[in-house]
Amino acid sequence: MNWLITLFTSTLGRKLLMALTGLFLILFxxxxxxxxxxxxxxxxxxxFNVYAEFMSTNPLIQIVSxxxxxxxxLHIFISIVLTIKNRQARGTDRYAVTSGKSSIWSSRNMxxxxxxxxxxxxxxxxxxxxxxxxxxxxxVTYDGTEYxxxxxxxxxxxxxxxxxxxxxxxxxxxxxxxWHGFASSFQTLGLNHPKYNGIINFLGKTFSxxxxxxxxxxxxxxxxx
Amino acid sequence: MxxxxxxxxxxxxxxxxxxxxxxxxxxxxxxxxLEMLDVLNNELVQKGEESIAFDHDCREGxxxxxxxxxxxxxxxxxxxxxxxxxxRSFKDGETITIEPWRAKAFPVVKxxxxxxxxxxxxxxxxxxxSVNTGGVPDANEIAIPKKIADEAFDAATCIGCGACVAACxxxxxxxxxxxxxxxxALLPQGQPERxxxxxxxxxxxxxxxxxxxxxxxxCEAECPKGISVANIARMNREYFSAITSSYxxxxxxxxx
Ligand code: HEM
Ligand code: SF4
Ligand code: FES
Numbered sequence: 001m002n003w004l005i006t007l008f009t010s011t012l013g014r015k016l017l018m019a020l021t022g023l024f025l026i027l028f029x030x031x032x033x034x035x036x037x038x039x040x041x042x043x044x045x046x047x048f049n050v051y052a053e054f055m056s057t058n059p060l061i062q063i064v065s066x067x068x069x070x071x072x073x074l075h076i077f078i079s080i081v082l083t084i085k086n087r088q089a090r091g092t093d094r095y096a097v098t099s100g101k102s103s104i105w106s107s108r109n110m111x112x113x114x115x116x117x118x119x120x121x122x123x124x125x126x127x128x129x130x131x132x133x134x135x136x137x138x139x140v141t142y143d144g145t146e147y148x149x150x151x152x153x154x155x156x157x158x159x160x161x162x163x164x165x166x167x168x169x170x171x172x173x174x175x176x177x178x179w180h181g182f183a184s185s186f187q188t189l190g191l192n193h194p195k196y197n198g199i200i201n202f203l204g205k206t207f208s209x210x211x212x213x214x215x216x217x218x219x220x221x222x223x224x225x
Numbered sequence: 226m227x228x229x230x231x232x233x234x235x236x237x238x239x240x241x242x243x244x245x246x247x248x249x250x251x252x253x254x255x256x257x258x259l260e261m262l263d264v265l266n267n268e269l270v271q272k273g274e275e276s277i278a279f280d281h282d283c284r285e286g287x288x289x290x291x292x293x294x295x296x297x298x299x300x301x302x303x304x305x306x307x308x309x310x311x312x313r314s315f316k317d318g319e320t321i322t323i324e325p326w327r328a329k330a331f332p333v334v335k336x337x338x339x340x341x342x343x344x345x346x347x348x349x350x351x352x353x354x355s356v357n358t359g360g361v362p363d364a365n366e367i368a369i370p371k372k373i374a375d376e377a378f379d380a381a382t383c384i385g386c387g388a389c390v391a392a393c394x395x396x397x398x399x400x401x402x403x404x405x406x407x408x409x410a411l412l413p414q415g416q417p418e419r420x421x422x423x424x425x426x427x428x429x430x431x432x433x434x435x436x437x438x439x440x441x442x443x444c445e446a447e448c449p450k451g452i453s454v455a456n457i458a459r460m461n462r463e464y465f466s467a468i469t470s471s472y473x474x475x476x477x478x479x480x481x
Contacts (some may be wrong), residue, residue, distance in 0.1 A: 007469075
């Protein structure tokens with residue numbers, strides 16, 4: 001058991017957890033996006049409501065969902081530990097002059113970007129997830145079965161200008177977080193090899209632009225059209 | 226050339242330091258950065274002031290002593306050592322800020338001189354191979370592919386200057402440690418201690434108080450020897466596989 005403690009309290013082990021939880025969250029984002037895109041279907045929200053009902057009741061999904069919450073909390077917890085330790089490592093006197101020339105901005109500001117994502121997560125969970133699970137939801141009936149009408153709740157929030165603005169801004173933060181984070185997690189796992197670097201970087205850049213852009217497009221679309 | 230220098234002055238490890246400004250008018254483009262400081266120090270001594278303490282030794286880019294943080298970058302604007310940097314890289318009239326390496330594990334000794342013995346302790350923890358006694362082996366007895374020999378050699382060119390720590394926003398020493406781990410992990414001679422080496426060196430690195438890597442790659446961009454972050458990925462692989470499969474672990478770090 002000792003070696004496990006050594007591993008997970010070492011700098012390398014902490015980064016290992018960051019990378020694994022980060023990659024899981026990336027997968028989660030992809031699945032979440034596929035669900036959200038159904039909001040754009042011109043069916044008065046039926047497809048989205050059916051999908052949301054399935055996601056919030058299926059027992060298997062509930063287990064994955066618990067895991068997802070755990071991984072987000074772990075990701076955040078370790079990011080706080082790392083950020084504090086990394087600041088301490090610099091010492092009491094800090095540099096008077098620093099230059100940003102030797103690294104990209106997002107790589108130096110993962111903490112700030114992550115905090116924006118966290119603020120978003122809290123707002124987002126409160127408005128949608130908590131309402132869906134504990135709130136008093138309006139109901140709709142399709143083919144004789146009753147569903148909670150999460151679509152109209154989403155549509156209601158996506159008509160509020162500040163909410164749409166916040167949503168789009170936070171998706172940009174997710175994009176920047178992943179612009180560095182996606183490829184970074186593979187480097188942390190030790191996967192840095194000329195045979196794979198090209199594809200990892202390509203996938204990372206594409207994912208970090210396309211996925212947040214599509215997420216952001218949904219409220220923009222519902223707000224203006 | 227005329228330049229203005231803002232230099233960190235600190236009496237000793239226990240005193241508080243501060244910047245002091247110097248106008249320096251006897252500068253030629255052809256001087257190296259250290260020669261420029263030599264001239265300034267001569268003038269200071271003539272005026273009866275204390276000269277600026279800075280580290281240097283070989284002045285030919287191989288010892289790694291010349292640790293100056295110049296205008297926000299280790300070793301200044303070029304990817305080289307400070308002794309190989311020349312005043313032609315600066316503009317006439319420019320203000321140049323010189324600071325010591327900043328890391329908890331590299332305490333300031335005086336002015337711009339820092340104590341880098343943390344690196345020595347990491348090396349002592351595992352940066353060696355066992356040498357066997359017996360007859361003299363034939364040259365080239367152990368076959369090593371050219372590509373692997375090159376990789377190991379590239380890692381071995383690390384001069385322990387500490388620019389990677391200085392450049393890193395987290396004062397992480399992973400580029401240095403990974404170079405030292407890789408150099409032996411790649412070669413047959415390094416196999417007997419392969420697992421315990423990486424475990425001990427990483428443990429010592431953490432004990433010294435260096436930060437964790439965020440993969441910003443600032444180290445690679447500033448390393449005068451061009452050590453690649455591919456070594457960090459290798460160190461991670463070595464570490465994860467060692468700690469999950471080694472038999473005996475004495476990962477407390479072997480240094481003092
Ligand atoms: C959808 C949500 C998120 C995803 C997909 C995600 C993904 C990632 C990935 C892939 C990495 C790279 C790991 C590595 O370098 O090995 C990372 C790093 C990081 N994340 Fe997140 N993250 C998310 C949310 C957050 C949140 C909410 C926070 C903080 C409050 C956060 C803080 C950080 C920090 C500080 C790092 C850098 C750690 C370091 O290398 O020092 N992330 N993230
Ligand atoms: S890895 Fe490069 S920057 Fe770091 S100590 Fe070695 S030579 Fe210096
Ligand atoms: S003085 Fe030896 S490397 Fe600069």
